[in-house]
Amino acid sequence: xxxxxxxxxxxxxxxxxxxxxxxxxxxxxxxxxxxxxxxxxxxxxxxxxxxxxxxxxxxxxxxxxxxxxxxxxx
Numbered sequence: 001x002x003x004x005x006x007x008x009x010x011x012x013x014x015x016x017x018x019x020x021x022x023x024x025x026x027x028x029x030x031x032x033x034x035x036x037x038x039x040x041x042x043x044x045x046x047x048x049x050x051x052x053x054x055x056x057x058x059x060x061x062x063x064x065x066x067x068x069x070x071x072x073x074x
Contacts, residue, residue, distance in 0.1 A: 001042035002066045007032040009062035016063060019054045033062055
């Protein structure tokens with residue numbers, strides 16, 4: 001599974017970076033989301049639950065997940 005984030009939607013609330021700093025940061029200039037590590041071990045239920053929490057806490061729904069096939073346009 002991969003993380004897709006849209007910095008164009010992001011308003012810089014920082015929930016993603018606060019909740020899961022291994023995968024998210026904020027751009028120093030704009031404050032918008034930066035995906036630090038897009039690849040996720042979706043087999044780990046703890047990581048998966050944390051990612052759902054991050055996605056659901058985004059006030060503008062700028063974070064989504066994709067499978068390898070979806071990410072490659074298949």
